[in-house]
Amino acid sequence: MPAVAVAKRRAKKRAPKRAEAALPKIELRAEPTAPPPKKPATLTLLDFFPQEESQQTRVARFFTELRAGRFMTTRCAKDKKLLWPPRVTCPQCHTEELEWVELPQRGHLYAFSALLAGAPLGMEDELPITVGLVDLEGAPLRLFGRLVGAPWNEIRVGERVRVEPYDLPDGRVFYRFHVESRSVEKPT
Ligand SMILES: [Zn+2]
Numbered sequence: 001m002p003a004v005a006v007a008k009r010r011a012k013k014r015a016p017k018r019a020e021a022a023l024p025k026i027e028l029r030a031e032p033t034a035p036p037p038k039k040p041a042t043l044t045l046l047d048f049f050p051q052e053e054s055q056q057t058r059v060a061r062f063f064t065e066l067r068a069g070r071f072m073t074t075r076c077a078k079d080k081k082l083l084w085p086p087r088v089t090c091p092q093c094h095t096e097e098l099e100w101v102e103l104p105q106r107g108h109l110y111a112f113s114a115l116l117a118g119a120p121l122g123m124e125d126e127l128p129i130t131v132g133l134v135d136l137e138g139a140p141l142r143l144f145g146r147l148v149g150a151p152w153n154e155i156r157v158g159e160r161v162r163v164e165p166y167d168l169p170d171g172r173v174f175y176r177f178h179v180e181s182r183s184v185e186k187p188t
Contacts, residue, residue, distance in 0.1 A: 109132050
C-alpha cells in the first residue's frame with residue numbers, strides 16, 4: 001500500500017478524537033436581560049396611501065384638498081359614476097375623463113369594530129383601535145375608516161360621525177371619523 005494512502009487512513013481513524021478535543025466548553029447561563037426601551041409610536045395608520053405628492057400619484061389633489069378641509073373624490077364625466085377611493089380611470093367605462101367633486105363630511109355609523117389586541121406593527125400603543133363603516137349623508141358611499149371621539153364600548157350603530165382630517169407625524173395627512181353625537185339616529 002502506498003505511503004500516502006496509509007497516512008490518509010490513519011488520519012481518518014484519528015479524526016473523531018481530534019474533533020472531540022477541539023470542542024470548546026460552553027457554559028449555558030440564563031442571564032437576565034433588560035427589555036428593549038419602548039419607542040414612541042410613529043405610525044397612526046396602515047399605509048394604504050403611502051405617497052401623497054403629485055410626483056408620486058395622480059390623485060394627489062385628494063390630499064391637498066383634505067389638508068384644506070375639503071373631502072373630495074372623483075366622478076366619471078361620462079357616466080357620472082361616483083368613485084371611491086379617488087381614481088384616475090373609471091372602472092365602468094375606462095375613460096380618464098374624471099372630475100373632482102366634494103363629498104359631504106357627515107354620515108351615520110353603519111357598523112364598527114374594535115381591535116383590543118394584536119395591533120399592527122408600530123401601532124401597539126394605540127390600542128384599542130376602533131374602525132367603522134360610515135354611510136355618508138347625501139352620497140351613495142359607505143366608507144371605511146378609524147373612529148375617534150368616544151370609547152369603543154360606548155359607540156353605537158347609527159351614531160352621527162363627521163370626517164376629520166388629521167396630520168400624521170411624518171408630515172402626511174389622512175382622514176378619520178369623529179363620533180359627533182351620543183344620540184343614536186336611525187340611518188336613512
Ligand atoms: Zn365611466
